[in-house]
Structures are given as C-alpha cells and as structure tokens.
Amino acid sequence: MSHYEPQVIDRDAQEDREIGERAARASLRAQIARLERERSAIVAERFPHIPAPVAMPGHLAGAPTLLDLGELERVRDRLAADAQELHARVAERVEHERRAREQLRRMELEPGRYRFVRLPVKDLGQGGCGVWEVRPRLGLIGMLAGWWQLTLSSGCPLARGSRSTRDPGSPR
Amino acid sequence: MSDGGESALGWRAREVEEELPGLQLLVGEVQYTRRQSLTGGSPPEIRQRLRELSNRFRGARAVAIRREPVPAAYRVFFRHIGLEPDVVRTPIEAAVLERMLRGGFLTRGLLEDVLLIALVDTGVPVWALDAESVEGQLGIRSSREGERLGRCEQASALPGGRLVVADASAALAILFGELAPAHRPSARTRRLVLFAVQVAGVPTLYAEEALWTCRAALEQA
Numbered sequence: 001m002s003h004y005e006p007q008v009i010d011r012d013a014q015e016d017r018e019i020g021e022r023a024a025r026a027s028l029r030a031q032i033a034r035l036e037r038e039r040s041a042i043v044a045e046r047f048p049h050i051p052a053p054v055a056m057p058g059h060l061a062g063a064p065t066l067l068d069l070g071e072l073e074r075v076r077d078r079l080a081a082d083a084q085e086l087h088a089r090v091a092e093r094v095e096h097e098r099r100a101r102e103q104l105r106r107m108e109l110e111p112g113r114y115r116f117v118r119l120p121v122k123d124l125g126q127g128g129c130g131v132w133e134v135r136p137r138l139g140l141i142g143m144l145a146g147w148w149q150l151t152l153s154s155g156c157p158l159a160r161g162s163r164s165t166r167d168p169g170s171p172r
Numbered sequence: 173m174s175d176g177g178e179s180a181l182g183w184r185a186r187e188v189e190e191e192l193p194g195l196q197l198l199v200g201e202v203q204y205t206r207r208q209s210l211t212g213g214s215p216p217e218i219r220q221r222l223r224e225l226s227n228r229f230r231g232a233r234a235v236a237i238r239r240e241p242v243p244a245a246y247r248v249f250f251r252h253i254g255l256e257p258d259v260v261r262t263p264i265e266a267a268v269l270e271r272m273l274r275g276g277f278l279t280r281g282l283l284e285d286v287l288l289i290a291l292v293d294t295g296v297p298v299w300a301l302d303a304e305s306v307e308g309q310l311g312i313r314s315s316r317e318g319e320r321l322g323r324c325e326q327a328s329a330l331p332g333g334r335l336v337v338a339d340a341s342a343a344l345a346i347l348f349g350e351l352a353p354a355h356r357p358s359a360r361t362r363r364l365v366l367f368a369v370q371v372a373g374v375p376t377l378y379a380e381e382a383l384w385t386c387r388a389a390l391e392q393a
Contacts (some may be wrong), residue, residue, distance in 0.1 A: 062255045
C-alpha cells in the first residue's frame with residue numbers, strides 16, 4: 001500500500017460524511033415543513049378556540065442563516081412539541097364540544113329540567129355571540145305554568161349599543 | 173443585470189445553492205418614469221388599488237392565510253433559515269396583520285405602496301435598491317464576519333454567516349430584513365433594481381408577476 005492511500009480513504013470518508021449530513025439536513029427540513037404545515041392547519045381550522053402557540057418571552061426571533069444539523073434538530077423538536085401540544089388541546093376541545101352538544105340535546109328534550117341554563121354557541125364550536133338558553137314561554141305566566149322552551153339569543157351586541165327607544169323629539 | 177423589463181435569476185453562493193435549492197433571487201431593473209417623487213404620495217389609482225386590496229382581506233382570511241400555498245411556503249422557509257415566523261412575521265403575514273390592526277392597507281408613499289401591492293397580490297415580497305449604488309449582479313450568500321451592510325463607512329457590521337443579498341462587492345440587504353440605508357431608493361432615484369425572493373414551493377410565475385406588478389406601476393407615465 002503506498003503512503004498516500006490512507007489520505008485518499010480519509011478524503012472519501014469525509015466526503016461520504018458530508019453527503020450523509022447534507023441528506024440528514026434535507027430530511028430534517030422536510031420534517032420541519034410537514035410539522036409547520038400541520039401546526040398551521042390546526043391553528044387556521046380551530047381559530048379562535050385554539051390560538052397559535054405563543055413564542056416564549058425572551059425567545060429569540062432568530063437571524064437568517066444556514067442552520068447546521070443540531071440547529072435544525074432543535075427547530076424540528078420544538079415544532080414537534082408544539083404540534084403535540086396543539087393536538088392535545090384539539091382533543092380537549094373536541095371533548096368539550098361533544099359534551100356541550102349533548103347538553104344542548106338534553107336542554108331541548110327536557111327544558112323544564114334545565115331552567116335558565118345558558119349555553120354559548122362558542123362551546124359548540126360555532127362562531128358568534130349567540131347563547132342557547134332555557135326560558136319560560138310567555139314570561140311570568142310560563143314560569144308559573146311550567147312552560148319552558150329553548151331559545152337562541154339574537155347574536156353579538158351592536159357596536160353602537162342598542163337602538164335608543166327615546167322619542168327623537170324628546171328633550172335629553 | 174437584467175435589462176429591458178426582463179427579470180433575471182440572481183446568483184447563489186455554492187453553500188446556499190446546496191442547502192436551500194429552492195431559494196432563488198429574481199432581479200429586474202426599472203426606469204422610474206412617473207412625474208411625482210418616488211418617495212412622495214401615491215397617485216389616485218395606486219390608492220384605489222390599496223383600497224381594493226384592503227377589501228379582499230378580512231379577519232377570516234387573515235387567520236387562514238398561513239395555510240395558503242405561497243404564504244405557507246415562506247413560513248416553512250423562515251423555519252429552515254432559523255427565523256421564528258410567529259416573532260419575525262413573513263412579509264405577507266406582516267402586511268395582513270397591519271391591515272387588520274389599521275383597518276386597511278394605508279398609503280406610505282409611492283414606492284412602498286407599489287411594493288405592498290405586489291406583495292399582497294402575489295404573496296411574494298419585493299424590495300427595491302437604488303440602481304446607481306449597485307455594482308454588478310445581485311445574489312445570495314452568507315456574510316463574512318465584520319462585513320458591513322452596504323458600502324457606507326458608517327454602516328453597521330454584520331456577524332458572520334448571516335444570509336444576505338449582495339452585489340459583486342458588498343452585502344446590500346439582510347435576507348428578509350433590513351436594506352443597507354445608503355442603498356435605499358431616495359426621492360431623486362430614477363433607476364431601481366428590484367429583487368424578489370422566491371422560496372421552495374412558490375411558482376416562478378408568482379415571483380415574476382410580483383416584479384412585473386412593480387414595474388408596470390413604476391414605469392407608468
């Protein structure tokens with residue numbers, strides 16, 4: 001074996017290592033892309049019930065650089081942890097909504113058992129400010145007679161408040 | 173440098189090309205032909221366009237935008253280069269957030285408005301430099317330790333390894349960040365170099381469209 005053969009082997013080994021590391025970095029970037037898309041999908045679909053994970057106080061914004069293997073791994077791990085946390089929150093939220101739907105069904109079937117119980121539509125995973133409520137039909141008469149019904153409030157309050165009932169001509 | 177209204181691909185340093193093969197710089201030169209100052213108020217048609225775009229973006233879309241293919245590609249790319257997109261917003265998300273906070277895309281001068289229109293229309297960010305201050309073709313590389321941002325003596329020094337947009341001799345902008353102050357277009361600028369940053373997942377057509385939108389608005393007589 002000639003004296004320069006080990007050097008050739010070393011160079012080949014180094015090249016192999018570089019190629020391997022580059023492939024590992026490409027694989028990590030693919031994982032980061034998948035996790036970021038997964039995370040964005042959850043946030044977009046479940047907004048506003050599940051907000052985007054907030055960057056920790058003091059978390060560095062970062063600077064545009066070519067990340068090495070270790071840095072890419074840290075990004076991937078953080079995103080994986082975020083995604084896991086989001087999935088847990090989604091599961092919790094789905095269960096919450098399921099319980100709310102069951103409650104609504106019970107309120108509908110037996111309103112007398114749920115007098116004045118209120119259930120915001122937000123708990124059902126819907127948008128808006130509506131609230132389902134069991135109220136007496138015909139006010140006091142219904143309350144005395146035991147006539148209860150499930151009603152849905154009209155929605156969000158107006159930006160300018162309710163319309164004035166005062167006669168426009170009346171003194172202020 | 174591209175000439176005659178065509179856009180050209182900027183160069184990339186070898187390590188950038190190897191690590192981020194989807195990253196491209198599209199560069200175009202524009203002769204500014206309008207009468208009003210580049211940094212002055214926008215003409216009525218530009219303001220009208222901003223109003224139209226404001227109406228296109230409402231709360232629901234602002235939240236869902238991170239799922240749209242082009243904005244999502246920039247979010248992913250930010251992660252790939254170590255930027256946290258929930259802290260440093262991608263250009264399109266930053267613009268949409270401003271729209272939500274201020275109730276519309278507000279005018280900030282002709283050039284800023286034109287770049288904003290291109291961004292909101294296509295999702296691809298475009299920046300402008302004074303062509304007189306650019307030497308040779310633009311490209312993307314990593315900064316050298318202590319290198320200045322721009323050719324000005326007072327320019328701030330950069331740490332090594334920062335991804336920058338550079339010409340033949342100096343770094344002129346941090347990628348997705350600050351432009352070198354001495355190379356920004358001024359009220360007297362008549363020739364501009366525009367550059368759009370295209371990342372993996374963004375069709376070239378979108379980046380070309382972004383440059384074309386700027387060129388069409390700035391070259392209008």
